[in-house]
Amino acid sequence: MNKKTEKQKVRLRDVWRVYTKIGVLGFGGGFAVLSFIRTETVERHQWLTDEQFDHVIEFTSFSPGATTINVMTAVAYRIRGWMGVVVGITAVLWPSFLLILGLATVTSMIHSPWVQGILAGIEAAVVGLLVVVVRSLYLELPRKKFYLVLAILAGLLTFLGLNPALVVLFAALAGIVAYFSERHLKGAKAKRPRAPK
Amino acid sequence: MLQIWLELLINFFIVGLLGFGGGFGMIPLMKTVTLGNHWLTASEFTEAIAMGQITPGPVAISATFIGDRAGGFIGAVIATFAVFLPSILVVIALTHIYRYVRKIPGSQDVLHATLAGVVGLIAAVTLSLGRSVIISPLAAAIAVITIFGVLKWKWPYWAVIITSGLVGALLLRP
Numbered sequence: 001m002n003k004k005t006e007k008q009k010v011r012l013r014d015v016w017r018v019y020t021k022i023g024v025l026g027f028g029g030g031f032a033v034l035s036f037i038r039t040e041t042v043e044r045h046q047w048l049t050d051e052q053f054d055h056v057i058e059f060t061s062f063s064p065g066a067t068t069i070n071v072m073t074a075v076a077y078r079i080r081g082w083m084g085v086v087v088g089i090t091a092v093l094w095p096s097f098l099l100i101l102g103l104a105t106v107t108s109m110i111h112s113p114w115v116q117g118i119l120a121g122i123e124a125a126v127v128g129l130l131v132v133v134v135r136s137l138y139l140e141l142p143r144k145k146f147y148l149v150l151a152i153l154a155g156l157l158t159f160l161g162l163n164p165a166l167v168v169l170f171a172a173l174a175g176i177v178a179y180f181s182e183r184h185l186k187g188a189k190a191k192r193p194r195a196p197k
Numbered sequence: 198m199l200q201i202w203l204e205l206l207i208n209f210f211i212v213g214l215l216g217f218g219g220g221f222g223m224i225p226l227m228k229t230v231t232l233g234n235h236w237l238t239a240s241e242f243t244e245a246i247a248m249g250q251i252t253p254g255p256v257a258i259s260a261t262f263i264g265d266r267a268g269g270f271i272g273a274v275i276a277t278f279a280v281f282l283p284s285i286l287v288v289i290a291l292t293h294i295y296r297y298v299r300k301i302p303g304s305q306d307v308l309h310a311t312l313a314g315v316v317g318l319i320a321a322v323t324l325s326l327g328r329s330v331i332i333s334p335l336a337a338a339i340a341v342i343t344i345f346g347v348l349k350w351k352w353p354y355w356a357v358i359i360t361s362g363l364v365g366a367l368l369l370r371p
Contacts, residue, residue, distance in 0.1 A: 121365015
């Protein structure tokens, strides 16, 4: 399909250029930026095929961390190994790193009521955005009552002050226990129960 | 200062290691370590998350903001490095072992259970941030309009943030 992916070695200079571009223009993070990354790496530069990109998205979902950085790490590693990762991730992060450093300095120096007003408005919007994130993350899960109960339980435990790190570990543990008890119940009938998709 | 840098390194590494569900999955963990170590106040923490939203790139870049306030420029570098390192290592490991991971029975179910837990986590954090931030009818209105704007009219996140900043400057000045 495209011959370039296999044969030519991608230059690090190009990795730097493309990843910096994504770092500067990739507003919104997460899924909003994924299609941008796909356009740049698959369509425009043909570093990998569509199927390979889908595969990258599939397996990076098993990793913690920011979705975009994970996908870009996997792509960089595939085309140029460790060097690609170092160059690529530095390239994608430096613009927002410098920008947020600047903002941190500015907001700590200026205490005008105007700045406080801006921040109050932005903070309210962040709460709204978080509600949207909760909804979209939940919709990605399979429709099972178990996951709903687990989510509510995790929410309650967090709200009562349990360390979120422990909550994450508990949720994973609950998943393991549920998987084995479900398989046990189904017995020999279903030897290999698999989640849909 | 050395003490703080070391704490930043360890704490943000753990945040990066356990933050499943994309960058937002890190926010509850980030909040716990940031407030627990008294690096920021609750309202400053929301500010840090907001800054991560206005800037391009992943929201986890808020770690830079927190690191800077806690430990200056070097603190910022350390926090950023520490928060992204775990997932980079995990992704590279997965590149090699994913075909085996996929064959482990139930791996998908465990992932889903973990994500369900993260949904609850973020919901709880949203609630507690909301209680400290939504203190006027206008703030509540901004939050509600944000929800509808993003869901129904597909407003981009950064545009929502900038607009609400302007509205706040005009109407929410103390």
